[in-house]
Amino acid sequence: MNDQHDAGETYNYGLSGDIWFTEHQSRDVDFSYKVRVLAEEQSPFQHIVFMDNPSFGRMFSINGFMQVTEADEFVYHDMIVHPALAVNPDIRRVLIIGGGDGGTARETLRYRQLERIDMVEIDEAVVRMSKQYLPVTACAFDDARLNLIIGDGLAHVQNSPDNSYDLILVDSTDPVGPGEGLFTFDFYRHCYRILGERGILINQQESAFYPGDFREMQRAQQKIKATFPIAMLYSFNMPSYGSGSWFFGFASKRLHPLNDHQPERWEQFGLDTRYYNRDIHRAAFALPNYLRRKLEQE
Amino acid sequence: MNDQHDAGETYNYGLSGDIWFTEHQSRDVDFSYKVRVLAEEQSPFQHIVFMDNPSFGRMFSINGFMQVTEADEFVYHDMIVHPALAVNPDIRRVLIIGGGDGGTARETLRYRQLERIDMVEIDEAVVRMSKQYLPVTACAFDDARLNLIIGDGLAHVQNSPDNSYDLILVDSTDPVGPGEGLFTFDFYRHCYRILGERGILINQQESAFYPGDFREMQRAQQKIKATFPIAMLYSFNMPSYGSGSWFFGFASKRLHPLNDHQPERWEQFGLDTRYYNRDIHRAAFALPNYLRRKLEQE
Numbered sequence: 283m284n285d286q287h288d289a290g291e292t293y294n295y296g297l298s299g300d301i302w303f304t305e306h307q308s309r310d311v312d313f314s315y316k317v318r319v320l321a322e323e324q325s326p327f328q329h330i331v332f333m334d335n336p337s338f339g340r341m342f343s344i345n346g347f348m349q350v351t352e353a354d355e356f357v358y359h360d361m362i363v364h365p366a367l368a369v370n371p372d373i374r375r376v377l378i379i380g381g382g383d384g385g386t387a388r389e390t391l392r393y394r395q396l397e398r399i400d401m402v403e404i405d406e407a408v409v410r411m412s413k414q415y416l417p418v419t420a421c422a423f424d425d426a427r428l429n430l431i432i433g434d435g436l437a438h439v440q441n442s443p444d445n446s447y448d449l450i451l452v453d454s455t456d457p458v459g460p461g462e463g464l465f466t467f468d469f470y471r472h473c474y475r476i477l478g479e480r481g482i483l484i485n486q487q488e489s490a491f492y493p494g495d496f497r498e499m500q501r502a503q504q505k506i507k508a509t510f511p512i513a514m515l516y517s518f519n520m521p522s523y524g525s526g527s528w529f530f531g532f533a534s535k536r537l538h539p540l541n542d543h544q545p546e547r548w549e550q551f552g553l554d555t556r557y558y559n560r561d562i563h564r565a566a567f568a569l570p571n572y573l574r575r576k577l578e579q580e
Numbered sequence: 581m582n583d584q585h586d587a588g589e590t591y592n593y594g595l596s597g598d599i600w601f602t603e604h605q606s607r608d609v610d611f612s613y614k615v616r617v618l619a620e621e622q623s624p625f626q627h628i629v630f631m632d633n634p635s636f637g638r639m640f641s642i643n644g645f646m647q648v649t650e651a652d653e654f655v656y657h658d659m660i661v662h663p664a665l666a667v668n669p670d671i672r673r674v675l676i677i678g679g680g681d682g683g684t685a686r687e688t689l690r691y692r693q694l695e696r697i698d699m700v701e702i703d704e705a706v707v708r709m710s711k712q713y714l715p716v717t718a719c720a721f722d723d724a725r726l727n728l729i730i731g732d733g734l735a736h737v738q739n740s741p742d743n744s745y746d747l748i749l750v751d752s753t754d755p756v757g758p759g760e761g762l763f764t765f766d767f768y769r770h771c772y773r774i775l776g777e778r779g780i781l782i783n784q785q786e787s788a789f790y791p792g793d794f795r796e797m798q799r800a801q802q803k804i805k806a807t808f809p810i811a812m813l814y815s816f817n818m819p820s821y822g823s824g825s826w827f828f829g830f831a832s833k834r835l836h837p838l839n840d841h842q843p844e845r846w847e848q849f850g851l852d853t854r855y856y857n858r859d860i861h862r863a864a865f866a867l868p869n870y871l872r873r874k875l876e877q878e
Contacts (some may be wrong), residue, residue, distance in 0.1 A: 302610070307635075308634070308635045309614075309634065309635075310613060310614035310633055310634045310635050311611075311612070311613055311614070311633070311635050311636070312600070312610070312611075312612040313609075313610070313611055313612075314602075314609070314610040314611075314612065315608060315609055315610075316607075316608035316609070335608055335609070336606075336607070336608045337605075337606045337607075337608050337609050337790065338609070353789075354789075356870075357868070491651075491652075491819045492635065517817075519815075519817070519823070519824060519825040519868075520824070521789045521822075521823035521824060521825070523824075524819075525817070525819035525824055526817060526818070526819060526821075526823055526824010526825055527817040527819070527824055527825075555869055556868070556869050556870045557868040557869060557870060558868070558869070559866075559868070559869050559872075561865075561866035561867070562866050562867075562868055562869075564862070564863070564866065565862070565863035565864075565865075565866035566863075567859075567863075568857075568859035568860050568862065568863035569859075569860075570655070570817075570854070570855040570856070570857070570860055571853055571854050571855060571856070571857050571860075572654075572854045572855060574857075
């Protein structure tokens, strides 16, 4: 959802006084929620709105695009964190970039063996407002193992020494605005450099259905493929995201997400997950023919 | 999308004279397309509207719910037809119930070895209007191997002799209105009776995200499980359907969709498909934990 020309939210006031929040999925397709607006803030980086909707629960948008909803956040946060840990269960050092709502940190902190968890979020307003309005994701900020840095993710990776992390999770907005630097060659090259030999990079990779989204997926994927020997996409069902199908990228120096998948090791962690399981892990990497072909046409 | 209270389309006329078609996915969530309306008809069974939208192309709704769009019909029609043929490549006799747009017949007719293809559609208006407005799906009605019957699907299975078919594809609307009889115990029992020993039943099984949809999925699944020894669900990504994730049911007397999967045999058919492939076949049957648990609570 990042064709800049299509972006931007609309509020409609119904006859009965209802307020509807509308996300423009394309110029001619709208997704609308009947909402109660709880808080709205223009931070130095972006426009943030927290709302309630009966079907999706508590939720918030940034610059008109839905980021997190109570009803389906568990899908996104399961899928950004757990697949990497099922490929390399020996991960000890994690860097989270973005993810100010706290959901990615929450899932990461469930792994007791982790020794270092740095999180770099550019916008303190997202963290502050999530703590106030979205406890379902912002429940782990007090954990002493989490080192929260309010700052720029690109600068952080540029300034990190070689071999600093085993896993980098890029929980970013779309490649427009403050998230833009996280979709550059420079960013991916530094990620490669600061990862260990068994390191894995997971990043938010948009979706394939709307042409504007797909262009962004393709651009990012080209750069990652030019940087990492292994670079694949995996999908999951997000009802609140355009088309309902969203993707993360899995990139690594030598671990393959299917050939090196260790479901037994992962299951020994004993984590109760609402979306992720060993079958979902493998299934997520199966791409339909039309997408395989579109990606090959790069 | 079958909570009757939520059903019904809305047309909004924008300030610039634009017309927007809105599907109510729940009482408080709307999905809207900017449209040009091509034809509208109240048949004896249902309200049918054919429209154009820039993102989704030519499309039509029945009673306010989007049925088929040019942009994603290939997903639905690949997934209703090909998985069964990859489990039993020796299928010769097929019954299609519903599917008046012609897309299921089109995909079925690609199998040269089929000896008998009966299609029972209750509403001639869907066939007639699809022929006029939706050639992408209604392109195979002239094929001499297709026996099109305008009539009631439930009556057809009641009146068919034992062991009449190897495959039954139920390409129905939701269990409200004319599709209702296709979600009954009586219907499933007759399907079982008229299928051969290696017979397979595939049916439209709603989705899991919105509670109203899930209740219908669960009700149908309970009845099918009580009738067929093997009954499973499989999913696919439909951007034009609520939540983006939709399901078919796979039921059979003895063939298992994964254990009896014959990808090599299927690939010998040499069919070029835009969505389906051997990896998608296996992936489609992987269910997230929350859905497994909800289905177990039956």
